[in-house]
Amino acid sequence: xxxxxxxxxxxxxxxxxxxAKGESYGYAIIQEIKVRSRDQMQWTDGMLYPVLHxxxxxxxxxxxxxxxxxxxxxKYYSLKKDGKQALEKxxxxxxxxHSVLSGLRKEQYV
Amino acid sequence: xFNLDQAVTHWRRQMTAAGLQTPDVLNELEGHLxxxxxxxxxxxxxxxxxxxxxxxxxxxPDSVGLEFNKLCSLPDGxxxxxxxLWLAASATLAIFLSRGxxxxxxxxxxxxxxxxxxxxxxxxxxxxxxxxxxVCCRSFRALSPAGQQxxxxxxxxxxxxxxxxxxxxxILGLVWSKQNLGGYLVAGPREIGTLCASLWLLTWWLIQRxxxxxxxxxxxxxxxxxxxxxxxxxxxxxxxxxxxLHSYGIAGVWPLALFMGFHLLFLVMGAAPGPENTETxxxx
Numbered sequence: 001x002x003x004x005x006x007x008x009x010x011x012x013x014x015x016x017x018x019x020a021k022g023e024s025y026g027y028a029i030i031q032e033i034k035v036r037s038r039d040q041m042q043w044t045d046g047m048l049y050p051v052l053h054x055x056x057x058x059x060x061x062x063x064x065x066x067x068x069x070x071x072x073x074x075k076y077y078s079l080k081k082d083g084k085q086a087l088e089k090x091x092x093x094x095x096x097x098h099s100v101l102s103g104l105r106k107e108q109y110v
Numbered sequence: 111x112f113n114l115d116q117a118v119t120h121w122r123r124q125m126t127a128a129g130l131q132t133p134d135v136l137n138e139l140e141g142h143l144x145x146x147x148x149x150x151x152x153x154x155x156x157x158x159x160x161x162x163x164x165x166x167x168x169x170x171p172d173s174v175g176l177e178f179n180k181l182c183s184l185p186d187g188x189x190x191x192x193x194x195l196w197l198a199a200s201a202t203l204a205i206f207l208s209r210g211x212x213x214x215x216x217x218x219x220x221x222x223x224x225x226x227x228x229x230x231x232x233x234x235x236x237x238x239x240x241x242x243x244x245v246c247c248r249s250f251r252a253l254s255p256a257g258q259q260x261x262x263x264x265x266x267x268x269x270x271x272x273x274x275x276x277x278x279x280x281i282l283g284l285v286w287s288k289q290n291l292g293g294y295l296v297a298g299p300r301e302i303g304t305l306c307a308s309l310w311l312l313t314w315w316l317i318q319r320x321x322x323x324x325x326x327x328x329x330x331x332x333x334x335x336x337x338x339x340x341x342x343x344x345x346x347x348x349x350x351x352x353x354x355l356h357s358y359g360i361a362g363v364w365p366l367a368l369f370m371g372f373h374l375l376f377l378v379m380g381a382a383p384g385p386e387n388t389e390t391x392x393x394x
Contacts, residue, residue, distance in 0.1 A: 004278075025141075025313065026138065026141075026142050027141075027145040027146065042169070044168075044169045045142060045146070045167045045168045045169065046167075046168035046169035046173070046174040046177075047173075047174070047177055048171060049135065049138060049139060049142075049174075050174075050177035050178050050180065051180075053135075053178070057259060058259060070148075072141060072144065072145075073137065073141065074136075074141055075138045075141070076386050077136075
């Protein structure tokens with residue numbers, strides 16, 4: 001299981017990356033992260049929504065209510081232009097962390 | 111017999127009691143809860159158990175309520191009040207200047223110069239006041255992440271507006287000086303002060319635009335900006351040949367020294383390490 005601090009730090013880039021593929025809603029986002037991480041990333045479901053609302057306040061994403069296939073109303077989120085820029089920044093920063101970590105790991109085996 | 115609708119209604123009441131009063135948020139969370147229950151039921155879990163599991167996955171009402179309360183925009187009201195005061199002061203100044211204009215005491219050029227420069231300085235001072243407000247809130251952890259974003263946004267907007275107004279006021283002043291004093295620049299303390307303030311505001315804007323200035327440093331820059339504007343406006347006035355002109359009660363050295371000391375205090379408080387806003391801990 002991945003440490004909760006790392007899960008928290010990766011929440012925004014992961015949400016932005018998922019929304020870059022197309023609009024989605026809270027429950028589907030959680031399910032997709034669960035599947036992709038093979039259950040290694042445990043999100044507290046209720047905590048996703050404050051993160052989504054904060055990202056909306058920042059102007060990264062926008063939301064709209066729409067009726068789902070089962071007739072229930074769902075709030076769909078999609079990426080805005082600022083969100084794409086924020087995602088690029090996140091990618092740059094995570095790449096730096098990844099390259100530093102990989103470089104140090106390689107040096108251990110030299 | 112378990113009744114899902116009744117259970118959801120009871121759960122909504124608990125969420126409301128924990129501070130989640132917004133129907134939009136409650137509807138979204140309820141939608142999530144119902145989706146989770148439906149998925150578990152279709153996987154073979156009894157509805158009552160599915161509901162309990164789904165509720166525990168969402169988290170306790172207190173913890174969810176706490177995270178949403180962090181999003182409340184505390185300074186929105188203060189930003190609105192500050193903006194209204196700014197508009198009222200600008201309107202009063204415009205009325206005062208237009209009276210002088212219509213009475214023939216002031217030319218249109220001079221009125222426009224005084225209006226743009228005064229509102230520009232006033233806007234920069236407003237940004238500094240927001241900075242002081244930020245430092246106070248930071249000390250008492252009274253600022254939500256969203257509130258902080260709102261305040262930083264207001265300061266950036268105020269700084270850009272101040273930069274444009276002061277620059278315009280400076281240009282109008284130079285033109286007026288050419289028409290009435292024979293040269294664009296007479297190198298008086300007020301002109302030099304305005305030039306310094308313009309350069310400061312421009313530099314700050316460039317750092318924000320092309321650099322990586324964090325929220326705290328944006329606020330500290332706004333407080334430092336108040337000191338620059340204070341020196342440019344009131345300090346230059348003290349050095350000028352006619353110190354009583356546009357002194358606004360800050361005619362001596364001591365009021366200006368107090369003004370500087372007050373801002374320096376908040377600069378030090380803001381620069382000192384302190385509690386920062388924590389982000390939502392999504393990890394379970």
